[in-house]
Amino acid sequence: VxxxxxxxxxxxxxxxxxxxxxxxxxxFPSAESIEVKRAFIEKFATILVTEFPEWEVDIHVFGSSVNGLGTSRSDVDICLTTEHRELEDIFVLNKALRKYHMRTYCIPRARVPIVKIWDPELRIASDINVNNTIxxxxxxxxxxxxxxxxxxxxxxxxxxxxxxxxxxxxxxxxxxxxxxxxxxxxxxxxxxxxxxxxxxxxxxxxxxxxxxxxxxxxxxxxxxxxxxxxxxxxxxxxxxxxxxxxxxxxxxxxxxxxxxxxxxxxxxxxxxxxxxxxxxxxxxxxxxxxxxxxxxxxxxxxxxxxxxxxxxxxxxxxxxxxxxxxxxxxxxxxx
Ligand code: CTP
Ligand code: MG
The missing domain is CATH 1.10.1410.10 (Poly(a)-polymerase, middle domain)
Structure with missing residues (x-):
């Protein structure tokens, strides 16, 4: 054949x-989309320090927004690392994000539990996990x-x-x-x-x-x-x-x-x-x-x-x- x-x-x-x-x-991602991702990460970082001022939490961006294989429409994958294991309960993060008009959806029982976010202001999606560094x-x-x-x-x-x-x-x-x-x-x-x-x-x-x-x-x-x-x-x-x-x-x-x-x-x-x-x-x-x-x-x-x-x-x-x-x-x- x-x-x-x-x-x-x-x-x-x-x-x-x-x-x-x-x-x-x-x-190939547009300059504008890269700027929106940057703005989202900054906004997210501000929310974290406001909501958890006592805790040291590091933000690591991974996945296609940094591996060279993302488009303008790709989401932002974020891994938070912290010694405050309380944050590994993703509902804690979820509750904080809701105050900022983020639309969220938790997947707590996945191999890697995540909070899925849609930010209606910046019009961008993000998946957040805590302490899954692999x-x-x-x-x-x-x-x-x-x-x-x-x-x-x-x-x-x-x-x-x-x-x-x-x-x-x-x-x-x-x-x-x-x-x-x-x-x-x-x-x-x-x-x-x-x-x-x-x-x-x-x-x-x-x-x-x-x-x-x-x-x-x-x-x-x-x-x-x-x-x-x-x-x-x-x-x-x-x-x-x-x-x-x-x-x-x-x-x-x-x-x-x-x-x-x-x-x-x-x-x-x-x-x-x-x-x-x-x-x-x-x-x-x-x-x-x-x-x-x-x-x-x-x-x-x-x-x-x-x-x-x-x-x-x-x-x-x-x-x-x-x-x-x-x-x-x-x-x-x-x-
Ligand atoms: N990942 C993983 N194991 C999986 C799925 C995903 O380790 N079973 C990690 C990988 O580092 C991957 C990242 O999570 O790059 C994001 O996954 P995904 O959003 O599926 O892929 P992206 O490469 O970000 O592609 P897209 O542009 O479609 O978002
Ligand atoms: Mg992705």
């Missing part, structure tokens, strides 16, 4: 130009990947944009995958090109024994962030953005073995589910994407059999459109 490995040269160039055009005109490290990891090769940012943002347009980017309410899971998938794809575009940043895999490290409550946070040297890494690969997107769709439409394989960015390769003990028990282990630091977590856990089938059909649809000469805009047509 023509799952050919290459696009005709003319189409590949055209597709690359279309992706870059969308990236520059619609995905995301600060994976944010720094993503910043590192983005800095290594100029194709990373437009490629990953083009993938994220497609997932949002096609409504397969909503782990919490849609039963599909989070942005973070998609970003892992896209970066891993760039690690597994031949020759690779992105390196493995993590030390060789002691943490394959995830259950032991989880039990010990230990997470190895180290990774290679020597960006100046790592920039040399992907030079031998000259694949275009257009070709990469086409090959990405083909890989997850037809080549990836959902039943047996695990996407591992930590190792820069596929692992076997059996190797991780993810081949038994839990029916939710259908699309397996290993969290690079907390390797016992599957970022694909939010998608069930039906939604994974839907995601796979989206890959097939996108692939067919490009194969038949359609544009990136056609691929991203909204429902």
């Amino acid at each position: 023509g799952r050919r490995a290459v696009l005709p040269a003319g189409l590949e160039k055209l597709l690359t130009a279309q992706i870059l055009h969308t990236y520059e005109t619609r995905l 995301a600060l490290h994976n944010t720094r990891m993503l910043q590192t990947f983005v800095a290594i090769d100029g194709r990373v940012r437009p490629f990953v943002m083009a993938v994220k944009h497609w997932t949002k347009c096609r409504e397969i980017n909503d782990a919490a309410f849609g039963g599909t995958l989070s942005s973070y899971a998609w970003v892992n998938l896209a970066i891993h794809f760039l690690q597994t090109r031949s020759p690779p575009i992105l390196p493995v940043l993590h030390p060789p895999a002691p943490s394959l024994d995830a259950d032991a490290s989880r039990a010990a409550g230990e997470v190895d946070l180290s990774f290679n962030d020597d960006i100046a040297r790592l920039r040399e890494y992907g030079r031998a690969n000259t694949e275009s953005l257009g070709f990469l997107l086409y090959a990405f769709f083909r890989t997850y439409a037809y080549e990836f073995d959902y039943r047996h394989q695990v996407v591992s960015l930590r190792n820069g390769c596929y692992l076997a589910k059996a190797q991780k003990g993810w081949d038994t028990g839990r029916p939710a282990r259908i699309f397996c994407i290993e969290e690079p630091f907390s390797t016992w977590l599957n970022l694909g856990h939010s998608a069930n059999t039906v939604s994974v089938e839907g995601i796979r059909r989206e890959f097939q649809r996108a692939f067919s459109i490009l194969r038949d000469g359609g544009s990136y805009d056609n691929v991203c047509e909204v429902y």
Whole structure:
């Protein structure tokens, strides 16, 4: 059925130009949106010192507003660190924020409890957690990947944009995958090109024994962030953005073995589910994407059999459109 490995040269160039055009005109965050985020963080900091004057609370911004993969419309992800464990009860923060006309919604029983905020004045959304610092490290990891090769940012943002347009980017309410899971998938794809575009940043895999490290409550946070040297890494690969997107769709439409394989960015390769003990028990282990630091977590856990089938059909649809000469805009047509 023509799952050919290459696009005709003319189409590949055209597709690359279309992706870059969308990236520059619609995905790259505007100066105004960056200013609004800054204003929100300042306002939030003022609320904290006003409401909790006795407590020392640090504000860390993480996620797409700082990892280079956010758009004008991305939310602001914030982690508060404090020794005042009372604040880990997110209803405490919630109560304070309400006085300032913020619309809030608590998700207290999630793995990471959060307060979701909508600020009607600045028209911006934010997710706040308290003392969950692991995301600060994976944010720094993503910043590192983005800095290594100029194709990373437009490629990953083009993938994220497609997932949002096609409504397969909503782990919490849609039963599909989070942005973070998609970003892992896209970066891993760039690690597994031949020759690779992105390196493995993590030390060789002691943490394959995830259950032991989880039990010990230990997470190895180290990774290679020597960006100046790592920039040399992907030079031998000259694949275009257009070709990469086409090959990405083909890989997850037809080549990836959902039943047996695990996407591992930590190792820069596929692992076997059996190797991780993810081949038994839990029916939710259908699309397996290993969290690079907390390797016992599957970022694909939010998608069930039906939604994974839907995601796979989206890959097939996108692939067919490009194969038949359609544009990136056609691929991203909204429902
Ligand atoms: N995160 C995580 N584990 C998850 C989901 C998210 O550690 N299962 C962390 C990651 O650091 C991620 C951040 O939370 O970058 C924000 O998650 P999310 O809002 O889903 O992704 P963003 O990268 O911020 O993308 P978007 O632009 O869609 O907001
Ligand atoms: Mg976010």
